[in-house]
Every structure is written in structure tokens, then in C-alpha cells.
Amino acid sequence: MSAEWREGHGYDELRGEGWTRLLAAARRRLERTGGALDGDIGLTAPGEAERRTVIGITGRYRSETVKRLAVPLRDLDGYLYDRYGTGLLQTLGRLHGPLRDRPAERAGEQARREQALTSAHSSRLAGQGWFAAWLERIATDGTLTRLVRRGDAPLLDAAVRVLERLADDGERLPGPAVGALPLPVLAEWTTGDTKALVPGTPLEQLVLRALARRTGDDAAVPRDRAGRRALWESAGAIADDLASQVLVLNIGAEGDTVVCDWLRDAADFGIPFRLTLHQLATAPVVPAARTVFVCENPAVLRAAAGELQDTAAALVCTEGVPSAACHKLLGDAVRAGARLHWRADFDWAGLRITAGAVARHDARPWRMTAGDYTAALGEGESTPLAGPPAASPWDPGLALAMEASGSAVMEERLLSALLSDLTRT
DSSP, rough: HHHHHIIIITTTGGTTTHHHHHHHHHHHHHHEEEHHSSSEEEESSHHHHHHHHHHHHOOOOOOOOOEEEEEEEHHHHHHHHHHSSHHHHHHHHHOOOEEEEEHHHHHHHHHHHHHHHHHHHHTTTTTTTHHHHHHHHHSSHHHHHHHHHHOHHHHHHHHHHHHHHHHHHHHHHHSSTTTTEEEEHHHEEEEEEEETTTTTTHHHHHHHHHHHHHOOOOOOOSSHHHHHHHHHHTEESSSSSSEEEEEEEOOOOOOSSSHHHEEEEEEHHHOOEEEHHHHHHHHHHOOSSEEEEEEOOOHHHHHHHHHHHGGGGOEEEOOSSOOOHHHHHHHHHHTTTTTEOOOOOBBBHHHHHHHHHHHOOOOESOOOSSHHHHHHHTTOOOEOOOOOOOOOTTOOOHHHHHHHHHBBOOOGGHHHHHHHHHOOO
16 A cells, blocks of 8 residues: 555545544644653543544454543554554644644743843843843743743843833933933834834833833833823833923923913913923923922912912923923923922822932922921821832931821822912012
8 A cells, every 4th residue: 555545545534533532632642742652542422433443443342331442652553553554643744734842842932931031131220120020020920921932032132122222311311301212213223123112012011011110110001092101201212292291380481482482471371381392392492480390280280370370480280200391391491590399299109200300300399398298197188008118318207207107198288388389479
């Protein structure tokens, strides 16, 4: 019987109902063991065709009432070789394609995982806690395994390059927004592909998870575009220079650009005004005010505009974590000689925001002492503190007092005092 005839006709029997489950079980077992012909395979609740097939293979009678049939792999291998001239492994390969060697696949997968992690741990960022925590998380939650199985393990190295570039810019520049990189530029410099960091890509998700760790926030990467944009901006990258904005009141401006004219007109009438990063980058603005107050919540700026109007001191609202536009405006103000008085909510995020402003802009904390916190705490109900604790280097007692009380106080609680400070004399 020729090999050509067997391949064209002789395997037809093996595609019948008596063989289907048996060969499928054999394939699973061999793939799991790397092709070892040790042990046996079994069929539960066998049909009549399967029972007859097993009798033919083993040469032993099996009753119609049998609940399970066992077939030694070596018996099956020998039967196929004697009948078709091909052993079990070759027969399965001809019927349904080559067998997988799962032990070898697992070993290769583990080697690629270890190689990717070793490369990442060689980064100059490896000594930083947030970076190590990020790597540990993606190594244990299945992320790295999924990347390896998809053939995307090199994305981890790409993510590290992005993070290193952001860290380099952060160390070299006084504030992330001063030399903020558009995402396409950052992607091109680090990967050679301008679209590598567009929303939804695996690389973008990897980097944003690291940036979330860097900010001290264990929460998931924000799902909304505004939250993701803010996370990029916190590291000095710009997802959209039109969407990055800063809310101001009575800033005024020096210069003859149309944006400066708008700011002067708004200040003359005490009208709140929004500036985009695009405006600040294309039409440079030097704030005229030499004393600038900074708050976190729009309610404070709204109250100042409503009650004080054009008599209010220059005020900038960060609306949470400062945007790139906010850092750009305030950085330019400081370089022009302005002094910043900065405050935020009495929560852990507020302490981090204020500490960052002190470090980046040499800002002076504004009503951000332990005494201010204690006084505000006594004014009414508060919400529980959430998230990882933060330090208050300008007044260590503040962080200690907050930790002791376990309560967060929003800055609106101090509104009367803040408006008093903002009243121009």
C-alpha cells in the first residue's frame, strides 16, 4: 500500500465517529506532554463505534455496558503504524496539522517574559518606587503574559523609553509644560511611529498605567479623555493643545497680541477667561500681575468674580491637577517676576499638587497650614480622606494633622477668608 494512497484514501476511516474523540484526546495529551507516548487516554460514555474501535486497537473485548474505555498511547501508536505506515504523531499531523509542543511553548514564553523584565529593570528608572511597582503589577496581573503571547513584548521596552524621555524632560525643565511634548513628537522620538501613543493603543495603556503609579494614585487609568489628558500633562506630554486650558480672573497681560488684548479687557470688567495652551504657545502672554493667587476649585474663582469683580486680585484656578496650559502660564508669570500664592483642597491630592507647585514654581502655600486645616475642620462636616498619604514639606504638621483626623476639607470651606485675601487694597 503506497504512502500516496494512504494519504489520499487510507485515513478516511480515522475521520469517522469511532475515531474522532479518541484522536482528539490523543492530540491533547501529546501536546500537553511534548509528544511523550507514555500512559493512556480514556473515553467516557463511549458509543458503539468507539467501543469497536478500541477493541480493534487493543485486541481486548469490552462490554457494551462499559462506562470508560482506556487506550495506552503506545498501543494506539503501534496500531496506526501497522495499519497505515505512520505512527500516532505523524498520523495526527497529517490529519489535522502539526502538534503543538506546549511545554516548549511555556518555556519559551517564560524566557521571553524574563527577557522583557530584565531589559525593563535595567532602566535608569528602576530605582524609583513607582517604576518598580508598575513593573511588578504588569508582571503579575497577566499583562506581560498577554503581550508575550501576542508577540508584543517589545512594547514594554518602548514604554520604558517613553517614560525615560518624560523623566529626562522633567529633570531638565522647571515645569513639565514649559517644554511639553506633543504626543506624536514623543512617539516619534521614542518609537519611530508618530501614532504609537494614540488613544487605545497597548503602548498608551502601558505608559498611562506607569504615570498613574508615578502620581501616587493606585486607581485605574482614567476612562474619560479629560482624565487621560490630565495624566499625560502631569508628566509633560500634550495630548491636545486646544483641550489643555486654564481658567483665570484679572490676570491682565503685557504685550500687543490679540490674546493679551482679550486678557486686559476681561480684567477691566472682572470677567473670568479661559486660555488654551495653543494660545499661550502661539501668542506669548506675560501676565501683568506681580502677585498671583492660585486655587483648585472653580467655586472660589466664581465667587471672587461675582463678589469682587474687577477689584479681585489676580487669580488662577487649576480645576484639579494643573493642566499644561496652567503650568505654562504660571511658569511665564514667575519668570517675569510674579510671586505665586498657591492652595488646594485639604486632601492628599491637594498636598501633592501644592508640593509640586512649591518645587516647580517656588510658590508660597496660601492658607495651607495645619492651623488653617484645623480651623476649617471645625466649620462643618467633612469627607473621609482617600488614597495614599502625601507629605506637606512647607508645614509637616499639616500632613500629620490630616492623618490624625482622617478627614478631607474642600477649600470652599475657607471661602470667606480666601475672598478677604483676594480683595485688592
